[in-house]
Amino acid sequence: MKFFTIFFALTFLTILNYGKISNSNIKVLLIAGSSGWENYRHQADIGHAYKILIERNIPKENIVVFAYDDIANNAMNPFPGKIYNHPSLKEDVYNGLEIDYKGDDVNENNFLCALSGDKGCLKGTGTGRVIESTKDDDVFVYYADHGAYGILGLPNGFIQRDHVMTTLNQMNQDKKFRKLVFYIEACESGSIFENLQSNINIFGVTASSGNESSYAAYCSGDHGLPCLGDEFSVNWIENSQVDYDDKYLVKTQVDTVKSKTLMSHVQRFGDCEVPKEELRDFQGEFSCNHTKSIKPKVGRYDAKDYPMVSSRDADMKYYQSLINSNLQTKIRINAMLSLEKLKQTKDNNLQIVRKITDTLGLNFDNLQNQIPVYKKIVDEKHNILFKHLQATCGNIGKNTDMMTYSKLFYNICSLNIDISNILSAISFACQQ
Template sequence: MKSTAFLPLALFVLGLASSTVTANDDLENIWAVLIAGSNGWYNYRHQSDVAHAYHLLLKHGVQADRIITFMYDDIANNPQNPYPGKIFNHPNGSDVYAGVKIDYRGENVNSETFLNVLKANATGNAGKGTGRVLGSTRKEHVFVYYSDHGGTDILGMPEGLLSKKDLDGALAYMYEKDLYDKLLFYLEACESGSMFDGLRNDKRIYAITAALYNESSWATFCENPLDLPCLGDEFSVNWIQDSEINDILKESVGHQVDDVVTSTKKSHVCQFGDNTIREEPVADYQGKAEVTKPTPDANSIVAFRAEVLDTAVDSRQVPLIMAERALRKLNASPSQIATRMHNYVSKRADLTDFVSDIVHAVIPRRPLARTVMLKKPARITALDCHDAVIKAFDRDCAPFDRNPYAFALSSVFANLCEVVRDPTPILDQFAVKCVAGPKFTDVL
């Protein structure tokens, strides 16, 4: 049976929900940065989320020249896409790719370029994409939405990583240089709660994460009649839907966040920083145009949320599910599928054993080494050590962009740094065990 739950959202993206934008400086005091920090067909949902968010902001009156968008842009025209040139964020939704202005694509989607955008470093981004960076001042609000993979104190990129140290430094710089009045940050990633631990409430930043520091976020619309990968993420589609069906000129940020906390069932949405931002209208960050919308239908909202839950998958398992689905499309026999899937699971075990060997080499005491392997740290204090170690592991041993399961092991290196504090003995192990370059690939 075809669902109608997404009808108000489809109308919105198609432009059938009308908006009125007047010549008012108040409409122009918002800047936004939208980033999908992944690539690859199985990561379809991250670019889908961001493309949809772009249309949401534009429709609500955020000026196009104040929205800076990062998308690798390998989905819409991917050879595997049965709908060339189109991307969907819901099974019954409209195309969200058309009309999206992408500032940074391909190899320019990386941590350096992203940090330059936040820090208004136009010189650093010269010759990259459009080169656009934030032009915000102490008089303007900034909205940042990031959708990607994550682990303990790290976020993914198509190549390399963004660490908590990186992000902390950029946000501190923005504060010191008066690059915003207030900043609202929505983060979709596994273990995303680890990225904002310790965020002070006097920095005028309110950060919302899809998950706790020790849990996965969840993909959704993974079973869909379009025969596409997971179309969205639970937290992301929930906040976008909330903005699309409600009058965000009247709805407070706190009301939206509370609604998303309630509707996101598979993970625990977390809040950090300046709670006074909760009292402000969502429109102050997502657009102040007057938008005429269909009256929200309670039954449609219930149906939409049920569909999100019914088709949700732990993000850590999406690569394996996509691999199995690809084998079925190739008409592989049940035994062939079983063999291939066993190999993928074995690769996960091999990478885990490799990391365990490093831990035991650095920490001879077995009980402590076991704790390091198994514990999910609530707080990281050895940020310098962790930053150096996790980036070296990505570069020299198991690149995260080619080994998504490595994100699940990022907590091990955080724990190891908490014990030894000095990255040297860990880096020495990498130098020995990864002397010939990266040892792992396709650890899904």
């Protein structure tokens, strides 16, 4: 009798738990690195990624989110309180999004602390939540914003490549994960993983090589909206919306996304064994009773069916679309002013950088066209240079055009020029 009681109890519990999936061993960090209405797409990408991962049954307490949070309730938003990542405008990706770190809390120190699981570092900041992972956990990281050679943008600064690598290497030494997958949406993002080791269970995927722009997607400008997403990002996110079989591999997703990302060259780095893992180990899986889907709910799949533009030109194209629109005169006039200000900023940046190279007796064109070669000592010099550039010439996070000269500055750092002379040239150029 006792046997049957236990048997029926276990059977009852099995029925109760049918369709429920535990992904407690998956830890996720999502970060939108930009601010400003024209950068709508980055927070849309992150919001959509969060929504899909929740649908794939990753517990929300396992997901840490960084986003400036200035889009949904922006005065420019024709759909107050909503954010869309697809031109069908069917799915509000802001609804249900729980952001841990907002505004100025979206910075390099906080990001690296959250990634490495340092709760003490974030005490009293945002929610204070971090990636609390162990050797038995799989970690998924996704970043979306502007980038340049060796750096990733933030609202008030940038993330330095060697700081990311140092953190990841330390996490490996501290046994903070079983496997880790890191997706980056940014221009020249391939440069970030150039020195990623191939034997530490980390797999990095980037939207572009280390020498090209990534592309903004869904840039139709309808309703006065900026680009709604990024080509690489919407391709992987919409791929993850599809309910494939349980054996769908990370490699399969990356291969698919690579083939669909036409405007830039998706790159792969690190441990070649990690992509042989099942995708559900990093992004969760749909419940057993989930209605199987063979296409995204939001509409047509391919981003290529909609206008795309280089991420570095997306803001200018957006303002131009507003000027040419039938929207209110006030909106079009403000767009003209914004476009003129943006053009002036680009011109000023070019003059500053040319003045720096002239002061150092260097050829601007040669340095800007030369492909950098990674060296740790040069990285350290480059970091010092960019911190000084930020302190002297203004916020790089807000002036993303200045980031495009990162490659040039890296090439300067690789020359036999004392760093003090380089910093003096920057100070001279920026104070004119």
